[in-house]
Amino acid sequence: MQTIEEFKNVYLITEQDIENLMFAKGLMEKHQEDFISKFYDYLLRFKDTPNFLPDEETISRHKEKVKFWFIRLFEGNYNEEYLRHLHKVGAVHVKIGLPCHYVNASMSFVRRYCFRILTDEFGCSTHRDAVVTSMDKIIDLNLDAMTISYHEEELRAYVLPRKLEYNLIEFARRFAFSVDILLLLVLMLTSLFVLGFVGYEIYSIGTGETNIETGILKILGTLLMIWAIGELLSAEIHHLRGGKFAVTAFLTLAIAAVIRKILIATLSTEKIADILTLGGIVLALGAVYWLIGHSEKS
Ligand code: HEM
Known part of the structure; x- marks a missing residue:
């Protein structure tokens, strides 16, 4: 359609x-x-x-x-x-x-x-x-x-018989629409959970459970996730309004997730190899992101 x-x-x-x-x-x-x-x-x-x-x-x-x-x-x-x-x-x-x-x-x-x-x-x-x-x-x-x-x-x-075909297509149309709405709700719920996580991190810094440097890096990583979920939400809304689904929104989320991992890994000096691997993954995801963006433009 x-x-x-x-x-x-x-x-x-x-x-x-x-x-x-x-x-x-x-x-x-x-x-x-x-x-x-x-x-x-x-x-x-x-x-x-x-x-x-x-x-x-x-x-x-x-x-x-x-x-x-x-x-x-x-x-x-x-x-x-x-x-x-x-x-x-x-x-x-x-x-x-x-x-x-x-x-x-x-x-x-x-x-x-x-x-x-x-x-x-x-x-x-x-x-x-x-x-x-x-x-x-x-x-x-x-x-x-x-x-x-x-x-x-x-x-x-x-x-197929006319009525059966009509009902089937109507059902499929409504089902696809309901799946999109469900996705939207789950994304909103997820961003609320992530916000709750930021609150918890702030609380941990306040009580001294987490030291300030670690806490701030974790909060920054989590905020990155909220931003990426926001991107996904916008892509889904755009899709519901009839636009094409933006695959790049998923890539943004993946990049944000890996950068978050890098931020956390930098807290430990023994994990240099892990950080380098994660850096490579970000580079690869970035290249795919650029290629998709470039091919959409052209
Ligand atoms: C430019 C052409 C036409 C337009 C824009 C138009 C528009 C509409 C609209 C908006 C509806 C309501 C659909 C709904 O329930 O959501 C409708 C229904 C209907 N149309 Fe047309 N129509 C056009 C031509 C015609 C012609 C040429 C006929 C018959 C000679 C016709 C007969 C009907 C009938 C019988 C219904 C169902 C009415 C009811 O029971 O509520 N339409 N049409």
Whole structure:
């Protein structure tokens, strides 16, 4: 499953596009009611529409949801939750058996509607053209994410019974999400334990159980671990928001752990060979860290 960052990269959605879309939000909000009324005039042209939207209750529920979707196009917060929302909309359409070309056609209507509003407001100007380009990108992204469910549905027809496959994929999706949340909780808990350890070290120095030099080195080593756990937490949050998982966060943790060991080993003069070995490991980890960072950049 692609992440929102991958979608943004593929559709070349830049910070400037996001700014353009957010700029258009006020204008589109002003036209929200007009939009939904024209959108529905258009939907009612499809001969099958009454089969899908059979009564007033369903229609008014759908109108509210489409209005919400429409305004979200211009909110700029295109995150993983946004992508999940689009997948869900697609899945609902698939579930009711709505033909994909109705979704494509109505999206094309939305595109034309937005372009017309922009032309009326800004005339033929470079500013209008810039916003139109950004709008094109976000509408394409929406269409792509919403119609993925149709392709999945086609595949499913060849593999497992529809309901079983749907439930299995849903279960796997939720399971993966729960594992990420669990990881986040364990990391937070671990950093609390490590903080407790710092407290204990300070207490040991205070009571004279540990001498000051040893205590300070141990505290510094432990703080290094907290910093590395912080890195891991940020990487996990980034991952939950749809970013790629940063392997370098694990390397940072490993480097921090070895440096901590070196700090502790330096307290004993007999452990020169150990310190040299640990130094070699830090060097090797550092080289791998650099290589990964370098290859990601290029
Ligand atoms: C640009 C095209 C469209 C957009 C953005 C859109 C948006 C949405 C959204 C946001 C939902 C709610 C999904 C959820 O429950 O989370 C939905 C559901 C639904 N859509 Fe659409 N839709 C589009 C096209 C159509 C068309 C062409 C039809 C039928 C002719 C249709 C019929 C329905 C129906 C029947 C539901 C379920 C409503 C319910 O029972 O709550 N949609 N759609």
